Amino acid sequence: MTVMEQRGGYRPSPPPAWQPRTDPAPLLPDAEPYRVLGTEAAAKADPALLRRLYAELVRGRRYNVQATALTKQGRLAVYPSSTGQEACQVAAALALKERDWLFPSYRDTLAAVARGLDPVQALTLLRGDWHTGYDPHEHRVAPLCTPLATQLPHAVGLAHAARLKGDDVVALAMVGDGGSSEGDFHEALNFAAVWRAPVVFLVQNNGFAISVPLAKQTAAPSLAHKAVGYGMPGRLVDGNDAAAVHEVLTDAVRSAREGGGPTLIEAITYRVDAHTNADDATRYRGDAEVAAWRAHDPIALLEHELTERGLLDDDAIRAARDAAETMAADLRERMNQDPVLDPMDLFAHVYAEPTGQLREQRAQLQAELHAEQEGGH
Amino acid sequence: MTTVALKPATMAQALTRALRDAMAADPTVHVMGEDVGTLGGVFRVTDGLAKEFGEDRCTDTPLAEAGILGTAVGMAMYGLRPVVEMQFDAFAYPAFEQLISHVSRMRNRTRGAMPLPLTIRVPYGGGIGGVEHHSDSSEAYYMATPGLHVVTPATVADAYGLLRAAIASDDPVVFLEPKRLYWSKDSWNPEHPMDVEPIGRAMVRRSGGSATLVTYGPSVPVCLEAAEAARAEGWDLEVVDLRSLVPFDDETVCASVRRTGRAVVVHESGGFGGPGGEIAARVTERCFHHLEAPVLRVAGFDIPYPPPMLERHHLPGVDRILDAVGRLQWEAES
Ligand SMILES: Cc1ncc(C[n+]2csc(CCOP(=O)(O)OP(=O)(O)O)c2C)c(N)n1
Numbered sequence: 256m257t258v259m260e261q262r263g264g265y266r267p268s269p270p271p272a273w274q275p276r277t278d279p280a281p282l283l284p285d286a287e288p289y290r291v292l293g294t295e296a297a298a299k300a301d302p303a304l305l306r307r308l309y310a311e312l313v314r315g316r317r318y319n320v321q322a323t324a325l326t327k328q329g330r331l332a333v334y335p336s337s338t339g340q341e342a343c344q345v346a347a348a349l350a351l352k353e354r355d356w357l358f359p360s361y362r363d364t365l366a367a368v369a370r371g372l373d374p375v376q377a378l379t380l381l382r383g384d385w386h387t388g389y390d391p392h393e394h395r396v397a398p399l400c401t402p403l404a405t406q407l408p409h410a411v412g413l414a415h416a417a418r419l420k421g422d423d424v425v426a427l428a429m430v431g432d433g434g435s436s437e438g439d440f441h442e443a444l445n446f447a448a449v450w451r452a453p454v455v456f457l458v459q460n461n462g463f464a465i466s467v468p469l470a471k472q473t474a475a476p477s478l479a480h481k482a483v484g485y486g487m488p489g490r491l492v493d494g495n496d497a498a499a500v501h502e503v504l505t506d507a508v509r510s511a512r513e514g515g516g517p518t519l520i521e522a523i524t525y526r527v528d529a530h531t532n533a534d535d536a537t538r539y540r541g542d543a544e545v546a547a548w549r550a551h552d553p554i555a556l557l558e559h560e561l562t563e564r565g566l567l568d569d570d571a572i573r574a575a576r577d578a579a580e581t582m583a584a585d586l587r588e589r590m591n592q593d594p595v596l597d598p599m600d601l602f603a604h605v606y607a608e609p610t611g612q613l614r615e616q617r618a619q620l621q622a623e624l625h626a627e628q629e630g631g632h
Numbered sequence: 633m634t635t636v637a638l639k640p641a642t643m644a645q646a647l648t649r650a651l652r653d654a655m656a657a658d659p660t661v662h663v664m665g666e667d668v669g670t671l672g673g674v675f676r677v678t679d680g681l682a683k684e685f686g687e688d689r690c691t692d693t694p695l696a697e698a699g700i701l702g703t704a705v706g707m708a709m710y711g712l713r714p715v716v717e718m719q720f721d722a723f724a725y726p727a728f729e730q731l732i733s734h735v736s737r738m739r740n741r742t743r744g745a746m747p748l749p750l751t752i753r754v755p756y757g758g759g760i761g762g763v764e765h766h767s768d769s770s771e772a773y774y775m776a777t778p779g780l781h782v783v784t785p786a787t788v789a790d791a792y793g794l795l796r797a798a799i800a801s802d803d804p805v806v807f808l809e810p811k812r813l814y815w816s817k818d819s820w821n822p823e824h825p826m827d828v829e830p831i832g833r834a835m836v837r838r839s840g841g842s843a844t845l846v847t848y849g850p851s852v853p854v855c856l857e858a859a860e861a862a863r864a865e866g867w868d869l870e871v872v873d874l875r876s877l878v879p880f881d882d883e884t885v886c887a888s889v890r891r892t893g894r895a896v897v898v899h900e901s902g903g904f905g906g907p908g909g910e911i912a913a914r915v916t917e918r919c920f921h922h923l924e925a926p927v928l929r930v931a932g933f934d935i936p937y938p939p940p941m942l943e944r945h946h947l948p949g950v951d952r953i954l955d956a957v958g959r960l961q962w963e964a965e966s
């Protein structure tokens with residue numbers, strides 16, 4: 256009924272009661288990225304954990320350097336290096352328990368390796384002999400995901416399914432600053448919050464999406480602030496401070512495990528290398544910026560802290576470097592062997608049972624290969 | 633021997649029954665989508681499931697198709713068997729990245745280590761007077777994506793049998809529900825609803841020797857009607873209901889065409905780049921020497937789906953089918 260119809264009879268009534276659904280204040284990230292190294296918090300950190308992080312960082316850096324070298328030798332099609340981001344990579348792996356799941360993006364090979372994946376198998380995608388070189392169930396590492404942010408809803412669904420089944424499992428999903436602009440980022444965070452799924456989102460803000468800086472990606476105060484809109488806590492952390500990233504991740508994983516729902520963590524870091532070996536970063540950024548970040552190197556930071564406090568001597572440093580060299584030598588040697596390829600694999604896993612047309616096409620390729628071999632002799 | 637009385641049921645009811653039986657038989661089956669819980673879906677296909685199995689098994693999700701399918705992928709990775717409802721054909725498009733980049737490829741990507749046993753139900757097709765975005769025939773997109781099965785029932789019995797098979801499949805199945813047949817009725821035996829049909833077999837719905845109409849989903853009843861009308865012209869038409877577009881049953885289709893020597897493919901989807909082109913090519917490649925005429929197509933026009941007041945001009949109808957049959961070079965015979 257309109258006001259006209261009941262002229263004089265209508266008295267404005269207040270809207271039905273409204274109140275905010277959650278108090279946004281506790282969800283807000285701190286004003287500064289959280290730091291441990293070089294602060295009072297460092298004294299409370301477990302020395303054994305710090306030494307472990309250190310050894311993994313050294314190994315991780317060596318892995319990045321070796322993999323980049325393998326691209327130059329034509330042994331890898333491409334390698335998106337995480338040099339400068341090793342603290343995020345290593346902490347992500349170490350913050351999880353065995354039964355938890357990791358959902359890496361295409362840049363997170365190192366996190367997968369730190370989680371226990373065979374270093375060669377982890378490179379299968381980038382070598383190009385198959386799309387994924389490992390059984391995801393073995394170390395609970397989802398396939399390295401190339402379409403940006405599309406792995407995030409998978410992590411949410413898996414975490415949700417685990418909780419429905421009564422399993423004590425947390426999923427950690429990794430994504431870049433550029434990926435945070437994707438629709439799947441939004442949908443995944445929203446689903447996670449509504450379902451209170453045991454999932455943690457780690458955004459490595461490394462300053463760039465290939466060439467595009469964060470300023471062209473978002474107008475948000477920080478990426479961590481986006482969490483508030485979904486009703487989950489947002490946390491900011493110095494992504495080059497391995498102790499800090501590990502602590503923030505561990506807290507978020509624990510909270511998820513205890514039923515506290517998801518957390519969005521933004522780790523402020525920097526992509527020291529070009530986007531991939533095929534990229535020329537001088538087209539979009541200056542040396543001074545890179546130098547400033549090189550000075551805030553995750554390995555140097557942790558090494559300094561540990562040596563200052565007498566927790567790491569020259570022998571321990573040498574041991575870490577030797578272990579990294581051994582890993583690199585093994586990687587080199589194994590990557591220098593040609594992968595065994597079977598073209599028939601192309602048809603083997605499209606469906607549980609190949610369709611009639613796939614059987615025909617397999618036979619065709621088989622005949623072609625046969626003819627090729629005959630011709631070769 | 634006791635006989636159970638056959639009862640009339642609608643396709644929608646058969647689909648509901650299939651979901652219910654699948655959920656009862658297998659606790660890993662989870663139904664999810666927009667409005668599927670309390671409301672029972674906009675077409676009521678999930679009616680009563682949330683009540684019977686709880687909201688964890690039949691879940692109203694947030695309104696986001698990519699999120700629905702993306703989270704279903706994660707659930708399937710963890711051993712569940714999600715059945716996703718897309719509210720309408722055209723509203724499945726936001727989920728295409730998940731569908732194409734992940735759903736269809738995860739098994740292959742992981743060399744079989746991570747199959748995704750999920751079913752994506754999509755109400756499709758026109759003829760219901762729907763306004764824009766409510767009447768699309770999107771099957772060609774799905775067919776063009778290796779790794780997906782694409783299934784569509786035309787009868788009440790198949791709605792049950794094929795949906796059960798889709799849910800039981802260890803591969804992802806796009807299950808296309810012809811929405812104008814939701815209320816079509818058929819008699820069935822509610823005690824033993826139907827057998828679970830294997831996916832990938834076409835079925836001859838009407839035998840005839842003059843020519844073969846190859847069709848599926850919403851066009852099956854239209855073709856049967858056309859076949860009846862064709863008797864007046866002296867044609868005895870065979871009607872093959874494909875039921876499964878992927879895998880494609882070359883055997884049944886070609887056996888029929890070899891017998892009749894003539895074929896018309898009928899579907900609502902546009903002709904250019906549509907399923908009919910593929911079907912005509914397959915038939916020609918396999919049955920060339922049996923063909924008395926080129927394989928013809930009766931399809932929707934190559935236009936965006938029309939507004940409801942004009943859709944009757946777009947949809948393949950009896951007359952258009954008979955016209956095509958008339959162009960199958962009969963002169964040569966006399
Ligand atoms: C959906 C999608 N669009 C575009 C690309 C191509 N692409 C690969 S990496 C990249 C930039 C990603 O930036 P960011 O998310 O910040 O991750 P980073 O590379 O910095 O780790 C782009 C545009 C892609 N992989 N996926």
Ligand SMILES: [Mg+2]
Pocket residue numbers: 431432433459460461462463464465
């Ligand atoms: Mg980036």
